[in-house]
Amino acid sequence: MNEIKDTAVEVRLPSRLGFEKIAMGTAASVAKLMGFPEDRIQDLKTAVAEACINAIEHGNHMDESLSIGVILSATDDSLEVKVIDEGGGVSERPHSPDIDRKMHGEEEARGMGMFLIEALVDEAEWVKGSKGNNSYVRLVIRLNKEGC
Amino acid sequence: MNEIKDTAVEVRLPSRLGFEKIAMGTAASVAKLMGFPEDRIQDLKTAVAEACINAIEHGNHMDESLSIGVILSATDDSLEVKVIDEGGGVSERPHSPDIDRKMHGEEEARGMGMFLIEALVDEAEWVKGSKGNNSYVRLVIRLNKEGC
């Protein structure tokens, strides 16, 4: 977690559900400072929340002694967010949620986080940590671009 | 800056004016999560902003290669905030601002940050770093107590 740039903002949170809202607040403040419009700030907040929840649940398995890191790096026209956990990363990309299958009990009601992240931001990439830890998801949201 | 507790939240910011608003956003999110009422969240936001501005201006002398750290530690009924810079700390406590003297040009218009911090939170303490760096101001705001 030492790849912080000069003007990057870093947040470190304990692996406890609910704390994703703090990362949402920080990300919203950065985006506001950069001049993002309100609807894009909402997109970013949901994407950051889902990434943090996954880091807490699947990456760090709710172990409160492990922390998650959120690094926010601004350029002139985009904001990159990395959400880092201490787990091995995403092994297999889940398929997109299918509401018909969900409504008929053919797939779990859950399993929409990664789909929402991809749909709400301009770039999303899941990277597995080299030594089986420090995996991250990297999101990019651009200033002059409409969301979905 | 390694004294982070298990459930503490840490933010690291570059020493650039304006970035105090990010710390305000993070602090507000923590306080909201803890159930602080809106007026106390406003008090906290102003105190955190003033502490960050001082860390950026007086602690790190606007050197953007230096960062400031904000550590937010929650207990059941209070929130402690440490704002840490890489400077030597406050040498001499300024006297309280005197509006009459300011209006008559007998003292600088500025010089209200530390006064506001003390007035808005329940505890405020300035601690000089042992080796001439990592100085901090420590603020405490309590849940079940009216502000000023």
Next chain:
Amino acid sequence: MEAGTKTIVDEVNGDSGKAVSVLRFSGDISSSSRDAVLGAYGKVAKDRPVLLDFSRVDYINSSGIALVIQLMMEANKSGQTICAFGLTPHFQKVFTMVGITKYARLYPDEQTAKATV
């Protein structure tokens, strides 16, 4: 440190005079809202439409949406109509993205929702 979900169950009449149940949520809708969403739904009569009031909810995450889908699944089994109102434009978009609008209509406010039942 999580804002617990609260649910108030109301009985109102639609514009047609028909009885309608309203589940008024407040707080967060997240993984810890199972009782507030599915528990509250379990208590309402199955012979009338149900409106979900999100106007006092400001945080919904994907685990919370999954609970809403489970509620809709149960309603679907008994042929019960589910509508929702009070979602912000952002969450209207998110609900649409995951396909909820295929099974439940979204209305801007309570009045508009009641006019349809």
Next chain:
Amino acid sequence: MEAGTKTIVDEVNGDSGKAVSVLRFSGDISSSSRDAVLGAYGKVAKDRPVLLDFSRVDYINSSGIALVIQLMMEANKSGQTICAFGLTPHFQKVFTMVGITKYARLYPDEQTAKATV
């Protein structure tokens, strides 16, 4: 990355019919607002009251307050009345704490402020 302060200078009439200048600030009031606060004040006529409109400002820090005090200092020299309106309850409290209310009255909104000049 700082939200620059914008100032619009308006001429209105107080309830007594008297001409009044209004400085309408928007954005942040911080150390970078010198021009927007003192520069804008420098351009208004000195023979009439000045209202400061903070209703579209959501961040004011102590460096910004210092600029407001400098504005008041200049007004004080020429015997000009300064009032402010549109501050949130929090910033009304902060302005009171630093003593600004000894030299400038604060009103909740423009109407109330105009009724007094």
